[in-house]
Amino acid sequence: MMCAIQGNGGSSTIAVDSFFGSQAISLQIEDSTFTDEKVQTSVIATSGANVHSTGNVFEKNTASSMFQTELGAISITDTQFADNIVTGGEGVVVI
Numbered sequence: 001m002m003c004a005i006q007g008n009g010g011s012s013t014i015a016v017d018s019f020f021g022s023q024a025i026s027l028q029i030e031d032s033t034f035t036d037e038k039v040q041t042s043v044i045a046t047s048g049a050n051v052h053s054t055g056n057v058f059e060k061n062t063a064s065s066m067f068q069t070e071l072g073a074i075s076i077t078d079t080q081f082a083d084n085i086v087t088g089g090e091g092v093v094v095i
Contacts, residue, residue, distance in 0.1 A: 003032040012041050012063075018048035024072055025049045029056055037061040042068035042094070053079050064088030069095055 005013060013034060018025035027049050033056070037043050042065045043058060044051065051067070051074045058066045062085040067074065074095060081092055088094070 004035070005032060005037070006035045008037050008039065010039055012039050012045040013037050013043045014045070016046045016049045018046075018072070026052070028052045029054075031055040033057045033059070034061055034066075035059050037063060039063045042066060044068070046070070046072055046074075048072050051075070053077070055079070057082070059083055061085070062087065065090060065092055065094045067093045 016025055016027050027046060034043050041063065043061055043063050044067045047070045049072045051069055051072065053076045056079045058080065059082045064087050066081060066084060076093065086092055
């Protein structure tokens, strides 16, 4: 299923915290477009989750980073980043 997510504000567009030890939440984002997001931290912010991004587009967003993850794994394939404004000093993807 393709999703178009556009024009959100706040801290982040998607935020996931997982504190279940070895049974972390798996967040799969596929074939989705994130456009004109204006968030304070990251478009996708996770802690303790396993993130899989494939076939997504991040375009014209303003955020500290597009992805930020702590204590989890991240896999990004076939994902496009275009015309984003990264306000943080750490980069598009922060691990």
